Amino acid sequence: MTCATDMETTTAAALRTDRAGGPTVVLGIESSCDETAVALVRRNTDGSGTILSNVVRSQWEQHRPFGGVVPEIAARAHIECIAEITGDALATAGADSGGIGWAEIDCIAATAGPGLVGGLLVGLTFAKGLALAHGKPFLAINHLEAHALTVGLTDAIRPPYLLLLVSGGHTQTVLVRDIDDYHRIGSTIDDALGEAFDKTAKILGLGFPGGPAVEAAARDGDAARFALPRPLHGRAEPHFSFAGLKTAIRREAERQQPLDDATIADLTASFEAAVCASVIDRVQLAHRLAGDLTAPVRDLPIVVAGGVAANKRLRGALETLGAECGVAVYFPPIALCTDNGAMIAWAGAERYVRGLTSELDVAARARWPLDESAAPIIGAGRHGPNA
Ligand code: KG4
Ligand code: ZN
Numbered sequence: 205m206t207c208a209t210d211m212e213t214t215t216a217a218a219l220r221t222d223r224a225g226g227p228t229v230v231l232g233i234e235s236s237c238d239e240t241a242v243a244l245v246r247r248n249t250d251g252s253g254t255i256l257s258n259v260v261r262s263q264w265e266q267h268r269p270f271g272g273v274v275p276e277i278a279a280r281a282h283i284e285c286i287a288e289i290t291g292d293a294l295a296t297a298g299a300d301s302g303g304i305g306w307a308e309i310d311c312i313a314a315t316a317g318p319g320l321v322g323g324l325l326v327g328l329t330f331a332k333g334l335a336l337a338h339g340k341p342f343l344a345i346n347h348l349e350a351h352a353l354t355v356g357l358t359d360a361i362r363p364p365y366l367l368l369l370v371s372g373g374h375t376q377t378v379l380v381r382d383i384d385d386y387h388r389i390g391s392t393i394d395d396a397l398g399e400a401f402d403k404t405a406k407i408l409g410l411g412f413p414g415g416p417a418v419e420a421a422a423r424d425g426d427a428a429r430f431a432l433p434r435p436l437h438g439r440a441e442p443h444f445s446f447a448g449l450k451t452a453i454r455r456e457a458e459r460q461q462p463l464d465d466a467t468i469a470d471l472t473a474s475f476e477a478a479v480c481a482s483v484i485d486r487v488q489l490a491h492r493l494a495g496d497l498t499a500p501v502r503d504l505p506i507v508v509a510g511g512v513a514a515n516k517r518l519r520g521a522l523e524t525l526g527a528e529c530g531v532a533v534y535f536p537p538i539a540l541c542t543d544n545g546a547m548i549a550w551a552g553a554e555r556y557v558r559g560l561t562s563e564l565d566v567a568a569r570a571r572w573p574l575d576e577s578a579a580p581i582i583g584a585g586r587h588g589p590n591a
Contacts, residue, residue, distance in 0.1 A: 228310045228556055229256070231293070231334070232549025235282045235327030236319025236347050237372065238263040238273045242286070242293040243545030244304055245357065247553035253357035256297035256304065258539075258546045259289050268412050272402065279322030286330050293545065306338045311561070313552025316344035317569030318373065324568035332564050343552040344562040348574045350547040351509040352380055354536040357550040361534055364504060366494045368487055368522075371510030372398035375444050377490035378574055379497055380507070383554050387497065388575035389490040390442030397479065397512045400446035404453050404475055408468050418472045419515055425466075425473025430456055432478040434485070442490045443581060449478055480521035488525065505532040513541040 227248050234241040240263070244256040263281045267273050297304040314331030317324055328344070335342035351369055355361045366389070367378040375392040395403070398415055405414025410421055432452050435445040453475055460467050487506065495501020508522055513535055526533035540546060555561070 228553050229308055230549040230552040231309050231312045232545040232552055233314040233327045233331045234543055234545045234548045235323045236315045237543060238267055238278050239543040240282045240285050240289055241543060241545035242290045243549050244293055244297040245546050245549035245553060252360055253550055255546050257293045258544055259293045260544050261285055261289055264413060271406055271412055275320045275322050278320055279326055282323050282326040286326060311341040311343060311556050313343040313345050313548050315347045315548055316566055317572035319347055321568050321570050328568050341561045342564055343555055344566040345548050345551045346572050350551040353551050353554055354509055354540050354547040355507045355534050358536050359534050364498050365507045366491050366504055368508045369510045370397045370512035372396060379494040386574040388578035389493050390486060391581050392444040393581050394445050394447035397446055400450050403450045407454050407457050415512060421468050422472035422476050425469030427473040427477035429470040430474035432474050434478055434481045437482055437485045442486060442493055444486055476517045480518055484521050484525050502530055505534060508535045511542045514538045
């Protein structure tokens with residue numbers, strides 16, 4: 205391992221010198237949850253990004269019978285397809301010219317955490333093997349940082365900005381001062397927002413994954429029919445909470461038995477309305493607090509990332525907030541909100557051009573907060589202290 209690390213460091217230095225100021229091509233691998241994903245991304249000389257290929261294979265079918273992600277099934281599914289998907293990503297990048305060869309790839313990036321350790325180990329070990337075999341620098345990527353930086357790939361937005369990260373495992377607002385410089389503002393004290401969508405779907409028998417199922421069910425519902433709680437609305441601390449909302453859905457669902465389609469539509473629409481009201485209130489507060497740390501606050505854009513950023517009602521509510529307050533709000537395209545390899549490759553590129561590469565003995569991390577200095581949230585549940 206010592207030998208490999210030495211070689212990696214030497215190669216990184218050599219490549220940086222060779223390519224100083226030139227474009228950087230990164231292979232990115234994501235396997236932290238239930239998507240196996242590999243992509244090739246080019247960071248152009250002007251700092252903009254180009255996705256050369258982006259292959260995502262979802263494991264939803266394997267997990268669906270269990271109503272949620274089963275870690276052992278996830279790890280096995282990653283093993284079964286990671287080599288094939290990497291081959292697809294290489295073949296479809298520059299397909300006109302017969303694909304991209306290893307000589308054109310500058311470095312290899314893989315998610316090292318946070319996430320399910322079994323799955324992380326598959327992608328991380330595979331990526332290290334590729335780096336070693338092809339003599340490329342390796343970059344261990346924080347999955348949350350990758351979500352946080354995706355907007356730089358698609359919209360050329362650079363820090364500082366306020367990040368609202370809403371995924372299956374995390375819900376937090378973070379002041380992104382720079383790459384590698386994150387200041388957590390607020391976080392969930394219990395469930396993550398994606399988790400609340402998934403649990404709501406389960407309670408209402410809508411299947412898995414819950415977020416898209418709830419969104420589809422809510423499309424024609426009456427959002428005013430059920431008065432659900434707006435968690436932490438108006439509170440002085442900038443945190444989030446969704447466990448109470450999920451319990452309110454459970455109680456209302458029990459009261460409305462047997463549930464017909466119209467009631468499910470109204471319940472899910474009311475759930476989304478409560479989520480939006482709570483999130484908007486929390487984001488407004490976080491934006492004010494983040495502005496106090498940067499100034500001037502009106503110039504601080506809001507960037508929304510993570511799987512729940514795909515939700516149209518939430519996107520609409522945040523866009524309205526931006527328009528009312530004169531603040532720019534950015535969302536990555538929906539396909540790049542949920543987990544993918546392009547965001548990992550892009551985070552890798554941003555680190556690589558700053559000379560930040562990783563040792564080959566870096567370990568997978570089930571927990572890996574973006575702001576490691578932030579104190580754990582009092583009353584936090586399974587995901588809270590991590591957020
Ligand atoms: O970022 P992501 O793909 O994986 C994690 O890093 O967690 O986020 C997955 C989460 C799941 O909880 C899923 O139900 C939710 O994002 N999600 C949605 C939508 N699409 C995915 N939630 C609400 N509306 C959607 N359209
Ligand atoms: Zn994610």
